[in-house]
Amino acid sequence: MRSVRRRAAAASVANRRETTRRDPAPSRWRYRYNRLMLSPGFTRFLRTGVPLILVSAISAIWVSQPANRELLMEKYAEVRDDFRNRPEFMVGSLAVKGADADLARQIGEVVQLEFPISSFELDLEGLRETVSAVNAVESARLQVRSGGILEVEVVQREPVAVWRAQDGLKLVDDTGAFIAPLEARADRPDLPLIVGDGARDALDEALALYAAARPLGEDMRGLVRMGERRWDVVLAGDQRVLLPSDGAVQALERVIALHEAKDLFGRDISAVDMRNAERPTLRLNPPAMAALRRTSETDGD
Incomplete structure (x- = not known):
């Protein structure tokens, strides 16, 4: 009788263990992990945020080196100068409108520009103030025209x-x-x-x-x-x-x-x-x- 009871108890324990192993329900942590992976925000972070953080960290480490920073600035200056000195941005001559020959000569002397020069290097407002300071000039307007021409249009004072x-x-x-x-x-x-x-x-x-x-x-x-x-x-x-x-x-x-x-x-x-x-x-x-x-x-x- 005792042996029968023992065998029944052992079978019951085995059944419970088999039932536990075959339970399809996930654990609490696995459930939370699955929910997190299904979140759109978290998946976008994994696809874009993590790579950006890694790239930013690597870039910061690289830029922190003085030699690398100097190399970067040199490359930037080289690219910038190459862009500014493209032929379509170069100014090669000065044209004065609305002035007689003597005033045009004075304006050419006061602007003090050496042609050709990049249009990016021209301070048009500063040049306008310089030209307007000439006694015979009442007002002035400057613009870069097609063909690389710096046009200075002035209203000349008329003596009365x-x-x-x-x-x-x-x-x-x-x-x-x-x-x-x-x-x-x-x-x-x-x-x-x-x-x-x-x-x-x-x-x-x-x-x-x-x-x-x-x-x-x-x-x-x-x-x-x-x-x-x-x-x-x-x-x-x-x-x-x-x-x-x-x-x-x-x-x-x-x-x-x-x-x-x-x-x-x-x-x-x-x-x-x-x-x-x-x-x-x-x-x-x-x-x-x-x-x-x-x-x-x-x-x-």
Whole structure:
């Protein structure tokens, strides 16, 4: 009886062991591993993240060596220079538009470029500021044109008057900006002459006075700014018209109308003082004054 029980117990244990070995269910860790491998994020990490990390680590180790870094920089500089110096990027000439020959020569001197040069080495904004700093240039625009041409398009200042300063004659534009020195007045007799401190600041009024004085023709010599507040008109024979600080153009027109009616400036006078509009005054030259005095004495006798 005991032997039967033992055999039954042994068979039961064997059955349990066989049942355990044949169990198809995975273990807890294998289950977690399988779930992880089925995760899209983890699989993407294995396919891309791990290789990137390995490559980055290897690259970092390689770049950490000074000799390798120097070699890398040399190769980079070589490739960069080869790209920049390709024929399609080279600039071989300078073209200036909107300027006369003298200004074009000045611009060529100030840009200080040695051609051919790569367009990548051109500082167009810096060159524009350099060209704009030339006195005769009002504004400038630069661009690289096809065919390797650096085009400089400028708006040239046009002189409207000659300004006599302490250090000589100068050409100025309609804003009073200095353009260039002038050797002699005879070089630009077509332009008005202005003299004195503050003359450039009142250039608009000076040009209006010159326009009003057109009937005087060649007798008009120039305008002198007095006290930085009013003008004197200088005529041939050193005759002058002293104008007021306000209403100068109207005062000059009155004097010109009187001259056309009475040949005022054909008489022996030195100045017409219009500073007081209510009481214009004539100043005679010394001989005329002496003759006037003799006439007065004769009339008195």
